[in-house]
Amino acid sequence: MYGLRELQYEEGILCGIMSSNLANGYCAPFGNFIEKYLKSGGALIYVYNKTNKKPDKEYFERYWEINSELYEKKGQLIFLCLEDQLLCNKTVNMEMIEKFYSNKVKALKKSNFEKIIVYMMQDRYCAFKISEEETYNILNILKTIINKERVMALVKYIVDDLSERIFINLISLSDYFIIDGRNDLKVYNYSELIKNALENLFIKQNYEEQNIKELKKVENLKNMGQLFQGIIHDFNNLLSTIIGVSQICMLKSPKEGLNEYFNTIYKTSLDGKAILNKVQSYIRGITDNRKGFYNINNIVETSISMARYRIKSKKIVIKSRLNSDNLVYCNEHEIRQVVLNLLLNSIDSIEEEGVVTVSTYNSGGNTCLRVEDTGVGMDKLTLGRIFEPYFTTKGDKGNGLGLNISKQILEEHDATIKVESKLGNGSRFTITFTQEAGQMLAESNAFYKGNTKVLIIEDSDIIGRELLKYLSILNINGKIEIDKNLILKELSENKYELVICNFNLSNLNPLEISEEIKEKFPDIPFVLLMENSEIINEKYLRTVDFILRRPFTTEELAEIIRKCLKTNKNNEHNEHNICNIS
DSSP: OTTOEEOOOOTTEEEEEEEOTTSOSSOHHHHHHHHHHHHTTOEEEEEEOTTOSSSSHHHHHHHHOOOHHHHHHTTOEEEEEHHHHHEETTEEOHHHHHHHHHHHHHHHHHTTOOOEEEEEEESHHHHHHSOHHHHHHHHHHHHHHHHHHTOEEEEEEEGGGSOHHHHHHHHTTOSEEEETTSSSOEEBOHHHHHHHHHHHHHHHHHHHHHHHHHHHHHHHHHHHHHHHHHHHHHHHHHHHHHHHHHHHHHHHOOOHHHHHHHHHHHHHHHHHHHHHHHHHHHHHTOOOOOOEEEEHHHHHHHHHHHHGGGTTTSEEEEEEEEOOOOEEEEOHHHHHHHHHHHHHHHHHHOSSEEEEEEEEEEETTEEEEEEEEOSOOOOHHHHTTTTSTTOOSSGGGOOSOHHHHHHHHHHHTTEEEEEEEOTTSOEEEEEEEOOOOHHHHHHHHOOOOTTOEEEEEOOOHHHHHHHHHHHHHTTOEEEEEOOHHHHHHHHHHSOOSEEEEESOOSSOOHHHHHHHHHHHOTTSOEEEEEETTOOOOGGGOTTOOEEEEESOOHHHHHHHHHHHHHHHHHTOOOTTOOEEEO
């Protein structure tokens, strides 16, 4: 705003303060202006409304932080109630008003006050007491007096309280304006005020257009999230079959060579499932990084099997020196993702012929994993940037996210990664896990008892057979029941360690079933079987102990059973401690 100046005292001027009910009380700059004015020896006639809560005497000090009592004693500050002073028998007497203002101003001048300001407000309270025509006439009289007596008037307009007609008439009496609620007291004339209003209108319109665009983006993302949910659901169904069949093949196939391939298919499917779960958790706004105890050598061996396809026609040998039998507390899929990424990077760094060596070893109570190669190596500049997102030396073949994501995963596991490399001498990546298994490890090995019995509430033959198959792998007895009366009878006549109930039943409400079971058999854990894409409010899960999500693995089912047995053993039931296994 070129040429605008700050508010200052001027004789014969009526300044309009443009405000709104949306403004937060009085703005600090205006309070500072009034205080500075009073300290300089000026006088203030403050006209307030009896029925208004804000601009009366009580609120004067709170908002402007001015010691009103001090200035009243000095005769500089005069409070006048509009209803008491300007209205006579609920009617406006213009002659009395003119005489009243003139007498007050003249009295202050006789007391040697050279600077005098009259402050008043025009809002709904005034409009309730005084007609629009009378309001205009009062301000017109005030303007005449300030011109004649050479004093100043400040009139605050609550814009949203006034009709358009009276507002236009009132502001026509003002010489210039300030805008309330700002951090400054810039003075505007009519043309500047209109210019400012138009600029703000354009800014508001631009913001609204941007907000509409952002809302459309949010809506599109929401629709995309729903689409992904459907895709994930369907893909998980495919993975369920692959996981189940590969596990059965590993158990039944006598050929060790085939078992290795089946194991690779199985582990790859699990990693695919873990990635889908991660995407789904992100869509839901949930952070889920489930960890367990895993043999570091098994993770390495599976990663090597997955990486062999990248060798193709190159003469590359992958050697393993696995000298640590430690179990690492980690998310198996994420750590395998890290190891696989390091292996693939090493393979890519070897142009034609070379060796990639993977080692595990113990060092000072820690578990270490090392991947080293005889590839091209890295210079200092590259070495300093390899963990930056989108930094890649592979051109169009790489996206520069592998090592960045790997480092984030390791940080989430409280693990460290160290890199050593020289141009022409290969590279070495060393990962150190500092967690110790301790008592948790021994606890995790006690999965289940040999005589464990599970009651399955399921009306789908496919899912029922799937559950029985997994239970048989764990040497656990399972029985399927779907009739509500028979379910309760079965539980009363036979000892069951837990109940697994599908969330999607044709003729029964699983949550009602859980309530009935918990009422009669409170110590039997209740497990709800749900699809990965299904969401339920936790407040409906008062009588559900655990949630098992499809597709699941034998290990995940065993973990659920272990938790149920532990709950049973301790004779504890915490209805708010819902554990999702997926």
